[in-house]
Amino acid sequence: MAYPTTVRQSYVSDLDGLKQAGLFKEERFIHSPQNADIEVEFPTGASLQKVINLCANNYLGLSSHPDVVKAAHEGLDHRGYGMSSVRFICGTQDIHRELENKLTEFLGTEDTLLFPSCMDANAGVFEAVLSEQDVMIADRLVHASIVDGMRLCKAMQDTYKHSDMGHLEEKLQEHQDKRFRLIITDGVFSMDGDLAKLDQIVALAEKYNAMVFVDESHASGFIGKTGRGTHEHCGVYGKIDIITTTLGKALGGASGGCVSGRRELVEMCRQRARPYLFSNTVAPVIVSGAIKVLDLISKTTERRDKLEWNTTYWRKLLTEAGFDIKQGESPIVPVMLYNAKLAQDVSRDLYAEGIYVVGFFFPVVAKGQARIRTQLSAAHDKQHLDKAIAAFIKVGKKYDILGKGKKEIVDKYGL
Ligand SMILES: *Cc1c(COP(=O)(O)O)cnc(C)c1O
Numbered sequence: 349m350a351y352p353t354t355v356r357q358s359y360v361s362d363l364d365g366l367k368q369a370g371l372f373k374e375e376r377f378i379h380s381p382q383n384a385d386i387e388v389e390f391p392t393g394a395s396l397q398k399v400i401n402l403c404a405n406n407y408l409g410l411s412s413h414p415d416v417v418k419a420a421h422e423g424l425d426h427r428g429y430g431m432s433s434v435r436f437i438c439g440t441q442d443i444h445r446e447l448e449n450k451l452t453e454f455l456g457t458e459d460t461l462l463f464p465s466c467m468d469a470n471a472g473v474f475e476a477v478l479s480e481q482d483v484m485i486a487d488r489l490v491h492a493s494i495v496d497g498m499r500l501c502k503a504m505q506d507t508y509k510h511s512d513m514g515h516l517e518e519k520l521q522e523h524q525d526k527r528f529r530l531i532i533t534d535g536v537f538s539m540d541g542d543l544a545k546l547d548q549i550v551a552l553a554e555k556y557n558a559m560v561f562v563d564e565s566h567a568s569g570f571i572g573k574t575g576r577g578t579h580e581h582c583g584v585y586g587k588i589d590i591i592t593t594t595l596g597k598a599l600g601g602a603s604g605g606c607v608s609g610r611r612e613l614v615e616m617c618r619q620r621a622r623p624y625l626f627s628n629t630v631a632p633v634i635v636s637g638a639i640k641v642l643d644l645i646s647k648t649t650e651r652r653d654k655l656e657w658n659t660t661y662w663r664k665l666l667t668e669a670g671f672d673i674k675q676g677e678s679p680i681v682p683v684m685l686y687n688a689k690l691a692q693d694v695s696r697d698l699y700a701e702g703i704y705v706v707g708f709f710f711p712v713v714a715k716g717q718a719r720i721r722t723q724l725s726a727a728h729d730k731q732h733l734d735k736a737i738a739a740f741i742k743v744g745k746k747y748d749i750l751g752k753g754k755k756e757i758v759d760k761y762g763l
Pocket residue numbers: 464465466467468470491493534538563564565566593594595596603604605
């Protein structure tokens with residue numbers, strides 16, 4: 349044992365530092381299945397409180413859907429609990445291939461490879477398909493898992509200003525000497541809920557001979573008329589070279605991710621991507637649930653249509669009440685508060701009113717951009733949103749932020 353008091357003390361003081369800076373993250377324990385209404389123990393040891401959940405990625409309300417739960421049970425009964433192997437040794441079942449084929453069809457690509465998570469898909473994909481002769485050109489607001497995946501890859505790294513097509517074009521011109529160029533973006537950006545301009549990105553890729561990578565984690569299942577994703581919404585379905593996405597959000601919410609795209613690129617991942625080669629893939633119970641999810645959402649757009657209705661309604665309620673929200677069309681609706689402490693105070697008061705939301709501030713978002721990120725679900729009914737807006741208005745009045753824009757909020761609370 350070499351964990352002397354001096355070493356312990358050093359970590360204790362690091363953790364205290366996080367607490368003092370207001371950056372310490374505390375988990376809240378949910379005692380019920382994930383849903384629109386949940387039972388939460390917070391703070392730890394407090395009695396359970398029934399709250400409306402406005403901060404899950406349960407966009408289609410499928411996390412606890414009876415058909416999905418039933419399919420998962422069947423998977424458990426027929427294919428067992430665990431694989432006890434990585435895919436290429438003896439960890440692949442027929443249902444893994446079935447799910448990959450369904451994802452390929454749904455996403456409009458040529459082939460798909462499952463990963464333990466989308467974080468792992470992003471960690472493995474770049475290294476598997478690019479080398480020193482190539483360049484990765486990423487939007488500056490891409491997800492942390494993409495940033496990490498790029499770090500593991502030997503290709504040159506570059507970035508363009510968020511959704512700035514002029515800047516992307518400059519970068520593409522600058523890198524014409526490289527063997528391959530890969531443009532990298534999220535489909536829907538998780539903090540602002542805005543959509544990548546995929547139509548323009550694809551046009552630039554064609555003009556400058558580049559490939560396009562899109563992480564569709566906050567889009568698969570509900571963005572676009574039939575929920576296929578941002579590429580469907582932007583009219584470039586079938587034109588994206590690499591898509592990564594998660595099963596951990598709209599598509600059942602359990603866990604797992606994939607790389608989907610051009611046949612050879614996916615095959616390179618199967619041969620080379622380290623999180624695929626050296627880690628167990630998604631368990632049979634989740635595979636069976638995910639197959640059911642894809643069947644449900646391929647048959648009808650009912651859930652994504654309800655989510656769209658909820659999103660429009662919730663944006664209207666917040667706007668009419670005088671909240672400063674980020675405009676857009678995705679079910680990620682950020683309520684801007686700018687000041688980190690204010691974001692924490694407002695979310696705490698909302699929790700006391702039975703509304704579960706979380707304040708986001710630096711380093712999760714830029715300094716001075718603190719907010720409460722609300723997220724809609726098809727599991728919400730109108731009455732959930734009516735109840736939630738009443739609480740938002742009550743708390744908004746207490747802090748005198750209704751009808752106030754950035755300047756007034758910052759004047760009052762600082763940054
Ligand atoms: C949530 C998310 C991930 C990670 O997904 P997991 O499957 O939970 O690892 C990756 N990329 C983006 C854009 C995400 O929003």
